[in-house]
Amino acid sequence: MKELTLPLSDEAIASLHAGDTCYLSGILYTARDCAHRRLFDLIDRGMPLPLPLQEATIYYAGPCPAPEGKACGSCGPTTSARMNAFAPRLFDLGLRGIIGKGEMNGAVIDAIRRNKKVYFAAIGGAGAFYGNAIKECECVAFPDLMSEAIFRLRVEHFPVVVAIDSSGKSIYQK
């Protein structure tokens, strides 16, 4: 398994191939449906964003509340296809990578190829497993959205599979 540090470098992204398994360590930002709508609203109004898009990797996830003694509760990936409408524009604005589960549509694959970025699949359902890989968790925007808020996570040894690589090759396409 490859070990990758976040933020992802262009070289690291270029070295990845669909189907590779790797461990991620560093900073991730969570965002789901509602948070994306609000991010787009900020972008449309030319307002500052609560995350540094140019170096960010977004994790499609909404964690459980942290139990005592842990940084974060269970926190596996949500279905990425619901973010098909959002991902291309964010990639065009500099987003480096996304993490979720399941296939994404042609527009996302095109945006990944065009911008030489990457989509990782985390293993859906493995909430407790991924929760334990999160060492720090801080809400950085939209706390009223509860679990759908944007959280800044520091992860260690967070396993993923390269689902769509920078050439546009997808693990979901036979």
Place this chain on the structure above:
Amino acid sequence: MKIIQTERITDCVCSLALRAGMTMTPDCLAALQTARRKEAGAAAFALDTILENEAIARREHMPLCQDTGMAVVLIELGNEVYLEGTPLKEAVDEGVRRAYRRGNFRKSICDPLTRQNTGDNTPAHLHIDIVAGDTVRVTFLPKGFGSENMSRLYMLTPAEGREGIIQSVVETVRLAGSRPCPPVHIGVGIGGSFDSCALLAKRALLRGVGCNHPRADVAEIERECLARVNALGIGPQGFGGNVTALGVSCEIAPTHIAGLPVAVNIQCHCIRCEREVIA
């Protein structure tokens, strides 16, 4: 007549919800272990992670999945029971409220239009059957929506028959693809009406993995659906593989001479379901 305080139902729902969120049913776990032996590569990695996750959740009392689900509660209420105390629906919701707070479960229920979260995972989705006897049987099923979103309802014609039923199941799984966290469990409702058919499909998910319907012709449909779904090759997490579904369960009900409703309720690889009888 037996008097049962609804406070006991609140306590029961609370403990079932806490257990269900952290526990995979034993038959589901066994099916995943069997599936692991049939896969390699990324699909095997996915199943290893899922099995390790199950062990962590059990050991550390953590929710298996961050989607701790919509609270589906089925109550079989004995006709010789008199419920005393808070009205039943409120008692059930209070049990859900307590469990989701105590267990550090995610609150996932919101207004469908404003998307405003209700804040405590209520209301529960409550189904009540009046049955013979003087007990209350409570079943708790936390239903995640990654898989619920991939479910479908078909109003077939009688002419489409058995083959139409099987094609509906296969099409639902094919369209769902990698999205519902395969290998999935498939609950199929056959017959009834538009609304009751969907509930049949959900009840089918509660039967237990690898346990076929007692009626031979229905069991045969289950077996054929499973074989044809697994031939799709979607595999664990959609990474490609031999096991796309762990099981298919059908429930049937009489329907109208003009119709053949078929509901396909998709469940992710993990069945979380707990039951208890209040006597």
